[in-house]
Amino acid sequence: MSSFTGPVSSSLPSEEIVRSRPTCHIIVGMAGSGKTTYMAQLTRHLGSECYIINLDPAVTHLPYTPSIDIRDTVDYKKVMSEYNLGPNGAIVTSLNLFSTKFDSVLKILESKTSTIKHIIIDTPGQIESFTWSASGTIITSSLSLSFPTIMTYVCDTVRCCQVSTFMSNMLYACSMMYRSRLPMVIALNKIDLQSSKIIKEWMDDYSTFMDAMECTGEESYYNSLNRSLAMTLDKFYSTLKRCSVSGATGEGVEEYLQCVDSARSEFFEGFWKDMETRRDEKIAKGEAVKKESLKRLEKDIEDDKKLKSEDGGEKGEGVKGDDDGA
Numbered sequence: 569m570s571s572f573t574g575p576v577s578s579s580l581p582s583e584e585i586v587r588s589r590p591t592c593h594i595i596v597g598m599a600g601s602g603k604t605t606y607m608a609q610l611t612r613h614l615g616s617e618c619y620i621i622n623l624d625p626a627v628t629h630l631p632y633t634p635s636i637d638i639r640d641t642v643d644y645k646k647v648m649s650e651y652n653l654g655p656n657g658a659i660v661t662s663l664n665l666f667s668t669k670f671d672s673v674l675k676i677l678e679s680k681t682s683t684i685k686h687i688i689i690d691t692p693g694q695i696e697s698f699t700w701s702a703s704g705t706i707i708t709s710s711l712s713l714s715f716p717t718i719m720t721y722v723c724d725t726v727r728c729c730q731v732s733t734f735m736s737n738m739l740y741a742c743s744m745m746y747r748s749r750l751p752m753v754i755a756l757n758k759i760d761l762q763s764s765k766i767i768k769e770w771m772d773d774y775s776t777f778m779d780a781m782e783c784t785g786e787e788s789y790y791n792s793l794n795r796s797l798a799m800t801l802d803k804f805y806s807t808l809k810r811c812s813v814s815g816a817t818g819e820g821v822e823e824y825l826q827c828v829d830s831a832r833s834e835f836f837e838g839f840w841k842d843m844e845t846r847r848d849e850k851i852a853k854g855e856a857v858k859k860e861s862l863k864r865l866e867k868d869i870e871d872d873k874k875l876k877s878e879d880g881g882e883k884g885e886g887v888k889g890d891d892d893g894a
């Protein structure tokens with residue numbers, strides 16, 4: 569799996585150091601999918617082993633107590649009025665403002681690595697404001713350069729039992745996974761209300777999804793688009809880790825943590841290896857550029873010398889001095 573598009577520094581921690589670090593879970597999902605409720609359940613389960621960060625500037629109530637809260641740094645309502653923005657624009661701007669201070673967050677996290685095993689991050693309900701914004705990319709990249717990081721995509725199982733909602737969610741998850749290049753866990757949430765069996769079948773067997781689409785009785789452009797997309801997504805499903813959970817009852821948290829463990833290993837096999845290769849490539853490229861510059865400099869000096877000998881050294885002291893200096 570190739571990965572990273574942000575800055576690569578040769579002063580990054582080694583794999584050995586990163587391996588001993590807590591796993592960072594970035595919790596994403598469509599509005600109302602149950603991210604916050606599930607996070608509360610997860611953090612209750614993990615207790616003092618986890619460190620919680622809230623990145624949703626517009627949330628009014630949280631059922632958990634975050635250790636770092638974007639709302640302590642950025643006043644979303646003020647951003648709205650000062651920059652004359654609507655709700656979504658204000659979320660993106662608040663995230664942008666917060667991302668400029670993200671180095672301080674990383675420093676705090678660094679100081680906690682010996683006492684925590686998980687860093688859990690809640691993101692705004694307006695999924696695109698985090699996943700498709702520059703600040704979302706900066707935050708995700710910064711975290712993944714210091715900690716084994718995974719994306720947890722929370723799905724509302726009740727709504728995903730409709731073929732069109734299922735497809736929208738999978739397309740979103742797929743694009744986010746390929747954009748971030750991080751391992752992804754799909755948490756099929758709200759299983760206290762609806763079994764996730766049918767969704768798993770659709771992921772495992774393309775023909776069952778086709779059958780479900782036939783059952784809608786529609787032969788529309790939308791269905792033929794869904795059919796083509798389903799074929800394309802087939803490969804994506806095979807790379808996913810998925811589990812069934814309930815933010816309401818806590819069911820499935822253990823299964824989720826097993827998925828996280830395997831996603832963590834995938835992080836080192838895919839993302840981290842690729843990142844190191846890129847870093848080595850960049851250093852090697854830097855060396856090559858240096859060598860090339862040196863060659864050019866030597867050639868310039870040679871050319872200069874040739875010119876001077878052709879001129880018979882008539883250019884006087886100044887040029888001689890330059891030559892000596894070179």
Ligand SMILES: Nc1nc2c(ncn2[C@@H]2O[C@H](COP(=O)(O)OP(=O)(O)OP(=O)(O)O)[C@@H](O)[C@H]2O)c(=O)[nH]1
Pocket residue numbers: 597598599600601602603604605606624692693694757758759760761813814815816817
């Ligand atoms: N029955 C049931 N309800 C749930 C579950 N998870 C969340 N809910 C309900 O779904 C609604 C949305 O839950 P939230 O946790 O606020 O969802 P969210 O994704 O954080 O919402 P946004 O931040 O607005 O995107 C709330 O009414 C929750 O009580 C679940 O596992 N089972």
